[in-house]
Amino acid sequence: xxxxxxxxxxxxxxxxxxxxxxxxxxxxxxxxxxxxxxxxxxxxxxxxxxxxxxxxxxxxxxxxxxxxxxxxxxxxxxxxxxxxxxxxxxxxxxxxxxxxxxxxxxxxxxxxxxxxxxxxxxxxxxxxxxxxxxxxxxxxxxxxxxxxxxxxxxxxxxxxxxxxxxxxxxxxxxxxxxxxxxxxxxxxxxxxxxxxxxxxxxxxxxxxxxxxxxxxxxxxxxxxxxxxxxxxxxxxxxxxxxxxxxxxxxxxxxxxxxxxxxxxxxxxxxxxxxxxxxxxxxxxxxxxxxxxxxxxxxxxxxxxxxxxxxxxxxxxxxxxxxxxxxxxxxxxxxxxxxxxxxxxxxxxxxxxxxxxxxxxxxxx
Amino acid sequence: xxxxxxxxxxxxxxxxxxxxxxxxxxxxxxxxxxxxxxxxxxxxxxxxxxxxxxxxxxxxxxxxxxxxxxxxxxxxxxxxxxxxxxxxxxxxxxxxxxxxxxxxxxxxxxxxxxxxxxxxxxxxxxxxxxxxxxxxxxxxxxxxxxxxxxxxxxxxxxxxxxxxxxxxxxxxxxxxxxxxxxxxxxxxxxxxxxxxxxxxxxxxxxxxxxxxxxxxxxxxxxxxxxxxxxxxxxxxxxxxxxxxxxxxxxxxxxxxxxxxxxxxxxxxxxxxxxxxxxxxxxxxxxxxxxxxxxxxxxxxxxxxxxxxxxxxxxxxxxxxxxxxxxxxxxxxxxxxxxxxxxxxxxxxxxxxxxxxxxxxxxxx
Numbered sequence: 165x166x167x168x169x170x171x172x173x174x175x176x177x178x179x180x181x182x183x184x185x186x187x188x189x190x191x192x193x194x195x196x197x198x199x200x201x202x203x204x205x206x207x208x209x210x211x212x213x214x215x216x217x218x219x220x221x222x223x224x225x226x227x228x229x230x231x232x233x234x235x236x237x238x239x240x241x242x243x244x245x246x247x248x249x250x251x252x253x254x255x256x257x258x259x260x261x262x263x264x265x266x267x268x269x270x271x272x273x274x275x276x277x278x279x280x281x282x283x284x285x286x287x288x289x290x291x292x293x294x295x296x297x298x299x300x301x302x303x304x305x306x307x308x309x310x311x312x313x314x315x316x317x318x319x320x321x322x323x324x325x326x327x328x329x330x331x332x333x334x335x336x337x338x339x340x341x342x343x344x345x346x347x348x349x350x351x352x353x354x355x356x357x358x359x360x361x362x363x364x365x366x367x368x369x370x371x372x373x374x375x376x377x378x379x380x381x382x383x384x385x386x387x388x389x390x391x392x393x394x395x396x397x398x399x400x401x402x403x404x405x406x407x408x409x410x411x412x413x414x415x416x417x418x419x420x421x422x423x424x425x426x427x428x429x430x431x432x433x434x435x436x437x438x439x440x441x442x443x444x445x446x447x448x449x450x451x452x453x454x455x456x457x458x459x460x461x462x463x464x465x466x467x468x469x470x471x472x473x474x475x476x477x478x479x480x481x482x483x484x485x486x487x488x489x490x491x492x493x494x495x496x497x498x499x500x501x502x503x504x505x506x507x508x509x510x511x512x513x514x515x516x517x518x519x520x521x522x523x524x525x526x527x528x
Numbered sequence: 529x530x531x532x533x534x535x536x537x538x539x540x541x542x543x544x545x546x547x548x549x550x551x552x553x554x555x556x557x558x559x560x561x562x563x564x565x566x567x568x569x570x571x572x573x574x575x576x577x578x579x580x581x582x583x584x585x586x587x588x589x590x591x592x593x594x595x596x597x598x599x600x601x602x603x604x605x606x607x608x609x610x611x612x613x614x615x616x617x618x619x620x621x622x623x624x625x626x627x628x629x630x631x632x633x634x635x636x637x638x639x640x641x642x643x644x645x646x647x648x649x650x651x652x653x654x655x656x657x658x659x660x661x662x663x664x665x666x667x668x669x670x671x672x673x674x675x676x677x678x679x680x681x682x683x684x685x686x687x688x689x690x691x692x693x694x695x696x697x698x699x700x701x702x703x704x705x706x707x708x709x710x711x712x713x714x715x716x717x718x719x720x721x722x723x724x725x726x727x728x729x730x731x732x733x734x735x736x737x738x739x740x741x742x743x744x745x746x747x748x749x750x751x752x753x754x755x756x757x758x759x760x761x762x763x764x765x766x767x768x769x770x771x772x773x774x775x776x777x778x779x780x781x782x783x784x785x786x787x788x789x790x791x792x793x794x795x796x797x798x799x800x801x802x803x804x805x806x807x808x809x810x811x812x813x814x815x816x817x818x819x820x821x822x823x824x825x826x827x828x829x830x831x832x833x834x835x836x837x838x839x840x841x842x843x844x845x846x847x848x849x850x851x852x853x854x855x856x857x858x859x860x861x862x863x864x865x866x867x868x869x870x871x872x873x874x875x876x877x878x879x880x881x882x883x884x885x886x887x888x889x890x891x892x
Contacts, residue, residue: 209776209777210777211775211776211777211779212736212740212748212752213733213736213737213748213749213752213775214729214732214733214736215732215735215736216777216779216870217777217871218777218778218779218871218872218873218874219865219871219872219873219874220777220778220874220877220878221873221874221875222875222876222877222880224873224875265865265873281748281751281752281755281776282755282759282776284776284777336864336865336868336869338864338865338868338869339864340863340864345861345862345863346859346860346861346862346863347863355864357864357865357869359869359871363869363870363871364870364871365578365868365869365870366869366870368578368579369577369578371579372576372577372578372579373577376576384576384577384645385577387645388576388577388645391645391646395646411575411577412573412575412645412646412648413573413574413575413580413581413582413584413648414582414584415575415580415582464863464864464867464868466864466868466869484868495710496710497709497710498709498710498862498867499704499709499710499711499828500700500702500703500704500719500721500828500830501583501629501700501702501721503828503850503862504700504702504729504828504830504848505700505702505721505723505727505729505730505830506580506727506728506729506730507581507582507583507723507727507728508582508583509583509585509588509629510582510583510584510585511585511586511588512586513584513586514584516586
């Protein structure tokens with residue numbers, strides 16, 4: 165059972181504590197009385213050439229950049245050091261980002277522009293930080309299954325809450341890990357973005373799923389899962405409820421999809437059993453990444469949930485985990501083909517990647 | 529007048545020398561008689577979930593990785609050191625990549641798979657390297673206008689040649705510059721990819737252009753260019769034939785589109801005047817990037833040409849130049865929002881970026 169306690173930081177931002185058992189005192193107030201109000205000029209601009217959105221967040225250039233460990237803003241507030249989390253301990257804590265790319269407050273300052281070809285509007289969404297552990301040197305793969313379950317419940321709870329906000333069309337839970345992908349705070353944490361649109365990559369996925377359903381009556385992701393299980397060579401690990409596999413057309417050197425066998429649209433729709441099972445499978449998948457090269461790898465892990473208001477019936481939940489490390493000491497960079505043409509060149513075959521993630525073959 | 533001389537390397541790969549005047553002796557043979565034949569297992573795989581291609585190139589993991597300067601394979605062959613370029617000097621040289629992501633030879637070894645949801649085929653394209661200068665420490669922005677003109681002619685000539693190959697549907701000329709984006713050879717060079725499909729980003733752009741034409745009778749890029757010229761604030765530099773501007777919905781901290789005023793589909797279609805003019809404008813645009821922070825920036829520069837066999841009438845040529853440097857000592861990383869959701873967060877407003885590229889405002 166996950167218990168939530170709600171509070172606010174000194175500047176009015178929301179903070180939610182999630183605990184695995186009742187009776188935790190999370191009432192400590194935020195004592196940073198001089199905390200300046202969050203400012204935002206987040207703007208969403210439409211690019212008609214590529215039918216794409218960009219988020220312009222000019223106010224973020226001055227955000228916290230690799231603070232020393234003893235000034236980590238995600239550690240609990242202890243020994244007179246005041247952080248983003250007033251409590252002296254916590255299990256999982258979620259709060260509004262102090263330097264948000266998207267903010268529900270943007271509507272007050274950013275105008276709507278509808279003068280084609282120029283179209284833009286406020287970045288009327290939400291950016292939240294999810295702290296997975298109060299221990300600064302912890303990592304997701306090292307969390308206990310109980311803690312992973314609490315994180316899953318927090319993701320699901322925040323997805324439900326953000327889905328009820330009028331301007332938010334997509335809730336995106338993700339974790340960036342590692343300096344190599346630009347993570348400026350090493351404390352184990354993820355993020356939740358509530359986008360005021362369906363991101364194009366997921367919009368196209370919804371479109372593909374809907375067309376497949378119309379043509380065949382089936383779910384595309386269910387069909388793919390069955391095909392992957394039949395093929396076998398790209399399966400990494402599986403359980404009663406979940407399968408982790410390297411996709412046939414993987415973009416990244418090591419990339420895994422974690423998919424429920426059941427056709428479920430999003431995290432809030434997961435049953436108690438599926439959440440419990442996921443806690444084990446997801447942690448297992450992350451651990452396999454860190455075993456690849458004998459050292460923690462930089463990775464991105466993200467949840468592909470159904471859009472809030474469209475195509476929910478055809479959408480099948482999945483997590484995607486990938487690393488940009490392609491070999492010891494070597495990273496996969498996004499250069500011309502990837503960044504400009506949108507075509508990933510992958511130097512590791514998905515079958516070899518799966519064998520290495522299973523532990524059947526050495527990778528280094 | 530640009531003169532081409534064709535030859536082959538010891539392993540049978542094509543090499544083309546481009547010179548600005550006749551009478552250059554480029555007949556030196558490749559003396560590396562022990563050069564192993566190029567092997568390739570390039571495969572294109574289709575991802576039905578995202579309607580996207582990946583190129584799987586497992587044979588590339590062992591490619592040359594940051595050789596010392598005195599072993600640079602792009603320097604001319606001199607003093608007994610044998611490189612990819614047999615001549616002891618050159619102006620511009622184009623040759624087939626020794627570690628190609630795509631190769632017309634792939635068809636011989638890679639089967640076609642048509643067993644939905646799994647669909648794949650040989651990476652039946654071409655990867656070429658374009659050397660801009662024989663001087664190892666040169667850079668594109670430092671080339672003479674005459675040399676830039678020769679490069680433009682080489683791009684156009686190779687675009688024509690690759691467009692006539694049956695399996696190639698898109699010719700992509702680009703330059704990756706800087707270790708920060710993974711460039712392993714510092715010698716000034718770019719690349720040309722002949723893709724056996726239209727890359728999704730350009731496929732969607734062609735679709736958007738076609739729809740706009742059907743709806744309004746106009747070219748979307750002409751319309752945007754007019755609107756940008758009217759607005760003025762995002763213009764960086766312009767000439768009789770070309771305009772360089774920061775797009776309204778720029779994805780990158782500093783991003784410039786270089787667009788001909790005339791509606792031209794690709795580089796081969798450029799008149800002599802437009803090429804001559806471009807040599808100045810393009811070099812000027814690149815120089816402005818290196819002036820931003822008082823030191824060379826890592827950048828990607830790419831040409832968005834019309835697809836070879838579709839939508840040529842609605843396509844309007846453009847170059848795109850962008851850097852991943854967002855501030856001195858700080859890079860823009862592609863993390864969860866960009867790499868997984870496809871939504872770029874840009875911390876520099878396009879208007880500020882244009883002012884800094886114009887030199888109106890300091891950037892550092």
